[in-house]
Amino acid sequence: MVNEHAVFYSRLLTEFTLTFHIIYATIGVGVPLLIMIAQWIGIQKNDEHYILLARRVARGFVITVAVGVVTGTAIGLQLSLLWPNFMQLAGNVIALPLFMETFAFFFEAIFLGIYLYTWDRFENQKKHFLLLVPVALGASASAVFITIVNAFMNAPQGFELVDGELVNIQPLVAMFNPAMPTKVGHVLVTAYMTSAFILASIAAFRLLKGSNHIYYKKSLYLFMKLGLVFSIATAMLGDFSAKYLVEYQPEKLAAAEWHFKTEKGASLLVFGLRDGEDVKYAIRIPYALSILAHYNPNSEVTGLDQFPEDEIPPLYIHFLFDLMVSIGFFMVAVSAIYIIGKLRSWRWIHSKWFRWIMVLGGPLAVIAIEAGWWMAEVGRQPWILVNYMKVAEAATSSNHVDLMLLLFCIIYLILGVGSVVVLRRMFKRNPIEREIADRKAEKGGDLS
Amino acid sequence: MSLEILGISVLWLFLFGYVMIGSIDFGAGFFNAYSVITGKKHILTNIIQRYLSPVWEITNVFLVFFFVGIVGFFPKTAFYYGTTLLVPASIALALLAIRGSYYAFESYGSRGHLGYSFMYGASGLLLPASLSVVLTISEGGFIRMHGNNPVLDYQALFTSPLTWSIVLLAIAAVLYISAVFLTWYANAAGDADATRLLRKYALIWSIPLAITVVGIMVELRKHNEAHYARMVDMWYLFAISALMFIVTVGCIWMKRNYGLALWLLVGQFALAFFGYGISHYPYLLYPHLTIYDSFTNEAMAISLVIAFVLGLLLLVPSLYLVLKLFLFDKDYVRGKGNHHA
Secondary structure, three states, X not given: OOOHHHHHHHHHHHHHHHHHHHHHHHHHHHHHHHHHHHHHHHHHHOOHHHHHHHHHHHHHHHHHHHHHHHHHHHHHHHHHHHOHHHHHHHHHHHHHHHHHHHHHHHHHHHHHHHHHOOOOOOOOHHHHHHHHHHHHHHHHHHHHXXXXXXXXXXXXXXXXXXXXXXXXXXXXXXXXXXXXXXXXXXXHXXXXXXXXXXXXXXXXXXXXXXXXXXXHHHHHHHHHHHHHHHHHHHHHHHHHHHXXXXXXXXXXXXXXXXXXXXXXXXXXXXXXXXXXXXXXXXXXXXXXXXHHHHOOOOOEEOXXXXXXXXXXXXXXXXXXXXXXXXXXXXXXXXXXXXXXXXXXXXXXXHOHHHHHHHHHHHHHHHHHHXXXXXXXXXXXXXXXXXXXXXXXXXXXXXXXXHHHHHHHHHHHHHHHHHHHHHHHHHHHHOOHHHHHHHHHHXXXXXXX | OOHHHHHHHHHHHHHHHHHHHHHHHHHHHHHHHHHXXXXXXXXXXXXXXXXXXXXXXXXXXXXXXHHHHHHHHOOHHHHHHHHHOHHHHHHHHHHHHHHHHHHHHHHHHOOOOHHHHHHHHHHHHHHHHHHHHHHHHHOOOOEEEEOOEEEXXXXXXXXXXXXXXXXXXXXXXXXXXHHHHHHHHHHHOOOHHHHHHXXXXXXXXXXXXXXXXHHXXXXXXXXXXXXXXXXXXXXXXXXXXXXXXXXXXXXXXXOOOXXXXXXXXXXXXXXXXXXXXXXXXXXXXXXXXXXXXXXXXXXXXXXXXXXXXHHHHHHHHHHHHHHHHHHOOHHHHOOOOOOOO
């Protein structure tokens, strides 16, 4: 017996929770690494600006972590509340990475607390730096483990289903499933990339809005550099992800590319509008899909005609795919231009319009993250556990999901608005100029 | 010891950890809000913030650990409890969201937002109430099967005296635990005013705690006789627990040995909590679910245990470091130096 009403609202509530959580989770994974890098450079160059940068970013990070923790707790419980049948089945096979994720999270939480509340207990900045290592490690490790769970849903293995019973369970085989390497890699580098572009966009914004402090220039340069490295890595891992799809989930790639008929020498569709199987206004890049799939322009790419109608994911994921990839390439270009311009002393990279583009970079990267996740998740419809369990069989039978949806929407609204207001106020009240002046007064030191 | 017993013992231990440190947190929120109303905010807020800010995230992880662990070791609990607890657990999540954001928003952003302080305080009472519903349900009689799907009978739940006695016990215990801990902490901080006030709270809340414990035994006897009988079999655990309670209250009454009082408090609740848990054996949800029929497969159980041992090797030294830095560090406890980011 399937309760359609409950299935629909469960999907919606899960989508809302994850969409909201991902923003904070991405920051939560990426920013600790960046704080660590800033602190390290500060120590190496003996430049107080970078130490201050680490400190200020960490202060803002607390707010995003708080929201990330509470929404993460929410999705953790919602998995069992909204998808009890799925958790009952999958819990037997995939509990291990979920469990390990809590340990990673625990580890991070402990050291983040220590790092934040021991600012002046260590004379030696290097000791304080060491506290950041477990924070960054824990943050990335929890992303790794939770992504493994998601990878398993896409490529379940490590068990056998015999007459509805799970037998021969191998937890490690389930963890190291074929979707895992590309998913984990892609999630990690995009988190680093997005966080770098968000921090760069803050620096660019301050430079636009009157501050001309060297602190922001150093910070912009550092984060654009890191952003470039991570966005190139993202593009490479994105390519590997496409190769994975060709092999294991061809219906996802075919739906994302509106590739209806299996053919050799398939072309890649960029943008466009669809009417049935007719695609208009699209940019067609001949052979590109075959190259993307197999490095071979004449190779055959499986089309949607190979799949039963009720196993084809919604075709709108094409737009999400395009959005994600376009933003990715755009950000590679922006950061590359900025870095080259900086090295060659082009003056126009300091112009207002280019700074505005860099300000846009942060929000754009977040949009790309959302689009990418929507594409990945909607792209495995109708399955919750690909080839084993459909979404409709997994949902709760409870009749109160719609009310809970409303409740959580209100919470996310409060958290979202609250975090933005608090962050703005925090940095407005204590701009870098004042903090440097305060520290100078405190230390009588030689800060510029 | 079988893997089932090992699994549930580990989880019960973590739940105990959450009950203790969560109680300190919930109670502190309530006392904080109460002190705002009665104009005594200046006495309490500093002490409370100093202890709670660095550890609230860790507190939360204990809870996450428990619910992830129970679904891992006992996947069928996801089916029974997941389906039926949608509403109470979602409300608990909403309340947790208020608390989690409070620490960050308040301590870094807008200090002293009145509405937020009250919501934070109110959630300190509502959270133990909404979480304790799970304990009530586990006693059986509130879940009916509709075809293959379990459905929570809200009417039976809300009209049962057992529900309300568990809720009252949870609230009284939270406020008592929190007050005793904070009395010790304030005393260690050398804050005489806060110690005086919190000592008063500890003594006041010891009375409803004692009464509700008796009440719950009466109700449980009517509701689940088998469980009651098993508890009576283990009367000595509860007797020692009661003795510890009396000595704790005595220490606080005589204003001395706050450290001893704190350890006895932990002992008292540990004995009661494990006494309750052991007597619940073998049921996770009476009478639908025992720890045996819901246990995961052996391969997963073994790998979870290995992960758990390795995880502990990482966690125990880290937790020790936190205790050393924030609980037993004299300078930090006394608020010397600016430790704030």
